[in-house]
Amino acid sequence: MKKRITIKDIAKELNVHHSTVSRALRNDPRVTQKTREMVLAYAREHEFQINMNAVMLRGKANNAIALIVPNINHNFFSDIISQLTNLAYKKGYVISVFQTNEKYQQEKEIINTIVQHNFAGVIVSIAKDTVKSDHFSVLRKFGIPLVFFDRVCEDIIAPKVRVNNFEITQQSTECLLERGFKRIAHFTGTQDINVFRDRDRGYRAALDKYNMEYRNSQIITDDFSMDLGKDIFTKLWDSPDRPDAIISSSVHLTLGILLQAKAYGIDIPKDLGIISFGTLLSSIIIQPSITSIEQPENEIAEIAFELLENMIIRDNQEDELIEREVKAKMLNGDSAR
Amino acid sequence: MKKRITIKDIAKELNVHHSTVSRALRNDPRVTQKTREMVLAYAREHEFQINMNAVMLRGKANNAIALIVPNINHNFFSDIISQLTNLAYKKGYVISVFQTNEKYQQEKEIINTIVQHNFAGVIVSIAKDTVKSDHFSVLRKFGIPLVFFDRVCEDIIAPKVRVNNFEITQQSTECLLERGFKRIAHFTGTQDINVFRDRDRGYRAALDKYNMEYRNSQIITDDFSMDLGKDIFTKLWDSPDRPDAIISSSVHLTLGILLQAKAYGIDIPKDLGIISFGTLLSSIIIQPSITSIEQPENEIAEIAFELLENMIIRDNQEDELIEREVKAKMLNGDSAR
DNA sequence: CTGTTAGCGCGTTCAA
């Protein structure tokens, strides 16, 4: 590690005290115009860069925000990351992104790292694996503001940004029912997570409303991958009680379904209705277009950031329950153009 | 900001010296079993978390690596981010992701932040906007290891991971020529960036080899968006010298092209051949499938990380020119299944 | 085995 230039180095070189240099660099008014210019010139010339570790050790607030997501390379999350990064940049914050790979253990270690490095705040969407929530309490203990989005811990008091999963899934299911589908399967994730639980509740509410039942109704997958979607769909399709429609919680599962449907020569939507969460960018050019459920990623990012920034500025942890809900929308493939 | 518990607090409480606490926490052998256990128990109970700012101020190496990309929400980059984050995690590093939005100014400010926070190393793919490279020299000055991937600064001495853009674009163009296409347009990015420059050189090399010329050949876009792809294609298609094939540098441009082609009722690939960079996930279900050029994101991440880790471990900045090239592959849509 | 001391780089006293 190269030795870096410090304010003391500058002070020695210019025959002033390092506290004077410190003041000059921060534009403290009680320093001569001349001295300041001398210091600034020297600093610029020698590319002085302040050591933030020293600054923060003295208690100055960090300007780094931690963002924790299960997967960086899912569009839903990468869109939110991108937007949050831009918002933060405008306000002088820096976002560090962490990926849990859906693992509780990694999530926990990440939280510790965040505490140890004095991050200013944390925005998180929890792992599928996360059923305990003890690791979040340490943030509260250390006074680090926390905001949940999308996938939340129900038993931790912190602001939460939710998507209207119940409502939109109910609506989507009803849409299929109204189009005459009778055996609708629901491909979704673990029921430990609010998002997938809410979606399944919405799905069942719609079935109940129409007095429908379907034996193979709920299919829970641990993983959202194209291959898994393909496999699950294949089994289901070849089973005695074949579905005539599917609601899918993930673009990747949907791609697997579509792929296999194509191999089987299944006519969509005649023989198989599909509604899928997630923006299937190319659904607009797929023949036939499928209906997708679009989530407002930018709005989620904006609200989450706003909530967190408020807490950071007011040096405050919320004790009341702040919940904000944003609305996903159904986008019919054929009307997308 | 809440006051956090420190080793001194623990020391006072247990009537030992804080240096003893420090040793106990780090499992220094020269501390009694009993003392250590006492300290560890107390620390665990009170959720002590070490203050990394203090540790780093003393000179200990940081375990945080900075990753700078133009856009987090492009699949090429988000795949690399995801993979890098996992590799880093296994080795005990943490990745912080920064987004330049293709702006030189942001890139520069990010570099300063990185220096100020003493990051252990930097992995970067530069912004389209970045024509100067002065801001990278500060990293060298401060002894922070640097690795470029994909989009590189030619005049900075640092390890570079490149994709065989020249070769693969030449090959793709020849592929189209051999299939009988004669007026092939090239949709690509600014020629200030090695990636797009290399692709265009490969494209032209193929044309030259076949003694072909095409007036509208090179179309440079500032931005890679679906809308722009659609607009540009529309203009081109309606021009007197209509293309019969396109090589596209971006999935988003390609989607725009496909969308408009569909609206025009253009038969692909009979009336319009298309080869596109980027994994068009759903190309496997698009009818007709289009040929894509797949880049080895995981391999890029692995090599970049390995190169950087070597420099970090050896506390070394490379003076020799390390260049590694990875190979993109053409993937024919119809053989993808 | 444990305590003492010093210092990492900076900002904030308090004094001059």
Add this chain to the structure above:
DNA sequence: TTGAACGCGCTAACAG
């Protein structure tokens, strides 16, 4: 207006 001294939390060197 500037300087001197101190301390943020931690670890290394040295002393006991």
